[in-house]
Amino acid sequence: MMSNYLSSLTIICLLAFSSCEAQPTHQKKDKAPVGGNCETCELMFEGIPDKIRSSDTSAGWYENTQKLIVTGRVFQSDGKTPAPNILIYYWHTDAKGLYSSKPSSHSKAAQHGYLRGWVKSDSNGNYMIHTLRPAPYPKEDIPAHIHLLIKEPTIANPYYVDDLVFDEDPLLIKHLKKYPAEERGGNGILRVLLHGKVQVAEHDIILGLNIPNHPATKDLPKESGLSIGQDNLPLSLIMLMGPIREAGLVRFVNTDVIMASYFIPVINQIGHPLSSGSGFWNKVQSSIRIH
Numbered sequence: 418m419m420s421n422y423l424s425s426l427t428i429i430c431l432l433a434f435s436s437c438e439a440q441p442t443h444q445k446k447d448k449a450p451v452g453g454n455c456e457t458c459e460l461m462f463e464g465i466p467d468k469i470r471s472s473d474t475s476a477g478w479y480e481n482t483q484k485l486i487v488t489g490r491v492f493q494s495d496g497k498t499p500a501p502n503i504l505i506y507y508w509h510t511d512a513k514g515l516y517s518s519k520p521s522s523h524s525k526a527a528q529h530g531y532l533r534g535w536v537k538s539d540s541n542g543n544y545m546i547h548t549l550r551p552a553p554y555p556k557e558d559i560p561a562h563i564h565l566l567i568k569e570p571t572i573a574n575p576y577y578v579d580d581l582v583f584d585e586d587p588l589l590i591k592h593l594k595k596y597p598a599e600e601r602g603g604n605g606i607l608r609v610l611l612h613g614k615v616q617v618a619e620h621d622i623i624l625g626l627n628i629p630n631h632p633a634t635k636d637l638p639k640e641s642g643l644s645i646g647q648d649n650l651p652l653s654l655i656m657l658m659g660p661i662r663e664a665g666l667v668r669f670v671n672t673d674v675i676m677a678s679y680f681i682p683v684i685n686q687i688g689h690p691l692s693s694g695s696g697f698w699n700k701v702q703s704s705i706r707i708h
């Protein structure tokens with residue numbers, strides 16, 4: 418009898434404690450910043466210009482090293498509605514892999530080095546960044562990367578999305594096996610293409626995707642299969658085929674890559690985001706001409 422009483426008491430206590438504990442945890446969750454903790458995020462606002470355009474050029478673009486253009490679109494959480502007026506802050510290492518400073522660097526943001534800047538997506542969600550190709554940290558096995566922070570007008574705090582990394586970086590695969598990508602805002606792996614001597618990569622950002630506590634996605638049920646912005650093999654091949662077809666290498670591909678014979682008719686039918694018809698290369702070309 419006594420043991421029954423004690424058991425009941427224990428259960429009541431456990432229930433009481435768990436409900437007491439659940440309440441603050443729940444409240445805490447609601448107050449948690451969108452995207453969780455974000456180290457050095459506050460530096461985004463140091464030296465921020467009054468007027469921010471959809472295209473930015475870092476000091477690195479004018480240096481005698483590998484030039485890089487990163488361009489793409491920002492979409493709402495559905496992955497298809499363009500998101501205008503989204504502030505994107507970027508910073509990255511120099512061609513030696515260092516967050517180095519220049520006399521013109523903003524002193525309070527020295528931690529981010531001098532290769533930093535801001536763009537704001539235009540009415541169609543477009544943005545473009547001209548900079549130099551960063552190098553990996555010296556003597557470390559972390560792939561070269563570009564950090565991105567997002568500040569949405571309706572969300573109080575900025576949050577980070579996946580770092581941009583480069584698909585042909587020899588350090589990448591080993592690093593991804595150890596630290597799988599979170600795919601925050603979409604897949605951060607850039608497919609680097611050459612336009613003349615300039616490296617060009619396209620990167621779209623999907624607001625709220627894999628961003629903890631984001632108002633647009635926090636109540637959505639977990640779904641199985643690929644999410645918007647996630648990569649898959651057939652699409653990777655399709656992405657590759659566009660530039661290959663443009664470069665007139667289709668015959669080479671047909672001989673050497675058996676799967677291409679299946680994909681090329683598909684590509685010809687649906688077109689490719691980087692193909693000449695899409696206007697992508699025209700946009701890049703005119704941007705390089707301006708600079």
Ligand SMILES: [Fe+2]
Nearest residue numbers: 509510562564
């Ligand atoms: Fe870094």
